Amino acid sequence: xxxxxxxxxxxxxxxxxxxxxxxxxxxxxxSLALAIDHIGSTAVPGLPxxxxxxxxxxxxxxxxxPTAVPGxxxxxxxxxxxxxxxxxxxxxxxxxxLRPLPPARPANVHVREAGRxxxxxxxxxxxYLRAVPAAAAAYAEVKRTLAAQFADDHDTYxxxxxxxxxxxxxxxxxxxxxxxxxx
Numbered sequence: 001x002x003x004x005x006x007x008x009x010x011x012x013x014x015x016x017x018x019x020x021x022x023x024x025x026x027x028x029x030x031s032l033a034l035a036i037d038h039i040g041s042t043a044v045p046g047l048p049x050x051x052x053x054x055x056x057x058x059x060x061x062x063x064x065x066p067t068a069v070p071g072x073x074x075x076x077x078x079x080x081x082x083x084x085x086x087x088x089x090x091x092x093x094x095x096x097x098l099r100p101l102p103p104a105r106p107a108n109v110h111v112r113e114a115g116r117x118x119x120x121x122x123x124x125x126x127x128y129l130r131a132v133p134a135a136a137a138a139y140a141e142v143k144r145t146l147a148a149q150f151a152d153d154h155d156t157y158x159x160x161x162x163x164x165x166x167x168x169x170x171x172x173x174x175x176x177x178x179x180x181x182x183x
Contacts, residue, residue, distance in 0.1 A: 004151040007048045007144050014042040018053050021100070021107050024071070025057060032065060034058045034114055039122045041143070044129045048140045050147075053107040056122050058114045065096055065111055072098040072109065080118040083166045092117035123183045125165065128172035131179075135168055 018038040025036055040054030041047045059065055067074050075097040082088050095118060096111035112119040129136040142164050150157040175181065 002154060005147045005154055005157045006050065006151065007140075007147045008051050009048055010044075010046050011042075011051070014038075014049075014053060017105055018043070018055065021053055021055055021105065021109075024100075025055065025109065028070060028072075029057065029065075032059055034060060037123060037126075039110070039126050040108075041129075041139075043126050044136055046133075047129060047136050048144065051106065053105065054122075055107055055109045056119070057109060057111045058119060059111055060114060062094055062096060062111065062113055067096070069098055071101055071104070073101055074098055080121070081162050083169065084163070088117055094118075120183050121169065124172050124176055124181065125169060127181060128168070128175050132171070132175065135171060139164070139168060 015038065022036040022038075026033060035056075035058040037043075037056045037058070038053070039056045041049030042051075042053050077097050078094055079090065080093045080095060082093060091113070094113070094116070098109040098111065100107050100109070110122065112122070129139065143161065146157050146160055150160070
């Protein structure tokens, strides 16, 4: 049985834990990794989160990334969700998902192609939540509520959280335009 969905208070050591993961990924992936970014809730100071570091590895082509990466489990899930009102080409949502093998620190490593919709989406969301504390606080409350109701159902937790994220992204897109944000 998997661990329950649990939202914990922000931890000051998450950025350093990301750096440790990023260093290991740089050694493992070498020049395939164009960039390695801390994404997700653990990348937003003060935001409660699941105690799992999310990492985005930017690559030029997913085809160049081996499915067997030493020290990582390959999760057979190769597509992010398509936000409502959009019909994106499959390549815009394609990814590789890796998890470090135990006893390594729990993490989700999202490998995405540079310039794709899902690559930009993760970075914009992180930066918007960092810049707009009210949006981060509202998102935190949704996560806490969903975790309390669906602690033993990761799929439902994620299925309900994704549309909330899409609503947040409407504000993030307006913020990006107003501020001139670019990844």
